[in-house]
Amino acid sequence: xxNGRNQDEADLSDEAxxxxxxxxxxxxxxxFVRRHQGRIFGLAQxxxxxxxxxxxxxxxxxxxxxxxAAVYDARRGAVTTWALTITRNLAIDTLRSRRATPTxxxxxxxxxxxxxxxxxxxxxxxxDDLARVRVALDDLPADQRRxxxxxxxxxxxxxxxxxxxxxxxxxxxSRVRLGLAKLRExxxxxxxx
Amino acid sequence: VSSRATPSEQCYEIxxxxxxxxxxxxxxxxxxxxxxxxxxxxxxxxxxxxLSTISDLLLLLAPAxxxxxxxxxxxxxxxxxxxxxxxxxxxxxxxxxLAAAAAVVAVLGAGVGIWASAGHRSAxxxxxxxxxxxxxxxxxxxxxxxxxxxxxxxxWMFVTVYDLESTGNVxxxxxxxxxxxxxxxxxxxxxxxxxxxTALPAGQVRSVRLVSxxxxxxxxxxxxx
Numbered sequence: 001x002x003n004g005r006n007q008d009e010a011d012l013s014d015e016a017x018x019x020x021x022x023x024x025x026x027x028x029x030x031x032f033v034r035r036h037q038g039r040i041f042g043l044a045q046x047x048x049x050x051x052x053x054x055x056x057x058x059x060x061x062x063x064x065x066x067x068x069a070a071v072y073d074a075r076r077g078a079v080t081t082w083a084l085t086i087t088r089n090l091a092i093d094t095l096r097s098r099r100a101t102p103t104x105x106x107x108x109x110x111x112x113x114x115x116x117x118x119x120x121x122x123x124x125x126x127x128d129d130l131a132r133v134r135v136a137l138d139d140l141p142a143d144q145r146r147x148x149x150x151x152x153x154x155x156x157x158x159x160x161x162x163x164x165x166x167x168x169x170x171x172x173x174s175r176v177r178l179g180l181a182k183l184r185e186x187x188x189x190x191x192x193x
Numbered sequence: 194v195s196s197r198a199t200p201s202e203q204c205y206e207i208x209x210x211x212x213x214x215x216x217x218x219x220x221x222x223x224x225x226x227x228x229x230x231x232x233x234x235x236x237x238x239x240x241x242x243x244l245s246t247i248s249d250l251l252l253l254l255a256p257a258x259x260x261x262x263x264x265x266x267x268x269x270x271x272x273x274x275x276x277x278x279x280x281x282x283x284x285x286x287x288x289x290x291l292a293a294a295a296a297v298v299a300v301l302g303a304g305v306g307i308w309a310s311a312g313h314r315s316a317x318x319x320x321x322x323x324x325x326x327x328x329x330x331x332x333x334x335x336x337x338x339x340x341x342x343x344x345x346x347x348x349w350m351f352v353t354v355y356d357l358e359s360t361g362n363v364x365x366x367x368x369x370x371x372x373x374x375x376x377x378x379x380x381x382x383x384x385x386x387x388x389x390x391t392a393l394p395a396g397q398v399r400s401v402r403l404v405s406x407x408x409x410x411x412x413x414x415x416x417x418x
Contacts, residue, residue, distance in 0.1 A: 011327060012341060025346075052261075088252055
């Protein structure tokens with residue numbers, strides 16, 4: 001960020017925007033919404049599959065973000081992942097309350113494995129990590145990838161995965177854990193003892 | 194408090210639950226129990242952090258998608274109402290009223306969002322740039338942080354400190370163009386890092402100072418006029 005007046009809104013961090021939102025600045029809220037609506041709506045739509053439901057969820061996610069802007073704690077992690085976690089949880093609640101069928105995680109467009117829609121400016125995470133996890137996910141055995149995505153995106157517990165996939169509970173658990181372990185290995189995140 | 198070097202029996206007991214907690218699939222009493230342990234155990238907290246990083250990355254892989262036309266408008270309505278939309282409006286949305294859709298398109302077509310229509314600032318691409326100022330926070334000539342000021346209504350400031358050899362509470366004082374000095378708040382630095390925002394009083398801010406509890410100026414920023 002350079003010094004001086006007439007700064008561009010792109011120079012404002014998400015944390016700064018949350019700060020503006022928390023004191024009632026609608027402009028900061030608008031910048032925040034425009035910055036994140038594609039990602040938040042996109043995630044909701046990926047999970048729910050239906051645009052009108054996804055919009056309801058995305059709007060409720062923004063309402064919560066606005067409501068909690070003042071108490072957002074940067075130590076919790078990047079604003080983007082905080083916002084996406086809120087969205088994911090709301091989408092899962094909606095799925096459960098409607099007993100709706102989730103989008104099929106095997107659908108080729110389910111996740112962006114080509115990297116075309118994630119730009120470096122888009123998210124405050126190491127792009128290397130994102131690229132590596134994308135490749136690693138693509139390389140996972142299909143049953144592990146599916147189990148991991150059912151858990152991570154749809155909040156499906158191991159027993160729910162076992163029922164849905166007609167496999168033993170232990171198998172469902174180990175698919176999720178093996179998938180996670182493989183991604184962890186690729187990201188070189190240290191194992192604890 | 195457990196340490197990474199000496200996992201307790203309880204650590205081993207919850208190891209199997211940490212992936213579920215990170216993925217958001219652990220619920221009920223077990224979730225509360227595991228969270229309780231993680232809150233007081235550095236080893237398990239670190240493990241949860243590692244697993245959560247992966248879980249977060251997966252969410253980031255969902256492709257972005259353009260929301261339906263009128264998304265901002267409807268969101269602004271809800272935010273102003275401060276609650277869920279009234280049943281009639283919800284119903285209108287549900288049945289996809291052509292009239293409502295046409296109204297939304299008309300408003301957007303005119304290039305004016307609801308955020309602007311209620312007497313607030315226009316869309317950010319039109320006016321925001323003139324309202325934003327930034328300046329480095331300096332200590333002995335070195336950059337130790339950043340100040341961003343938005344002079345809108347309300348005016349506010351966001352301070353980021355990323356490299357100040359200090360810890361504990363710091364007072365934030367501003368000097369306005371008319372010479373008035375005002376303490377706008379106190380925030381906490383942790384190992385040289387802190388981020389904090391506040392609303393600002395009326396008047397153009399000329400400088401920002403961070404002052405220790407002992408009254409020593411730790412860092413300052415000059416805002417160009």
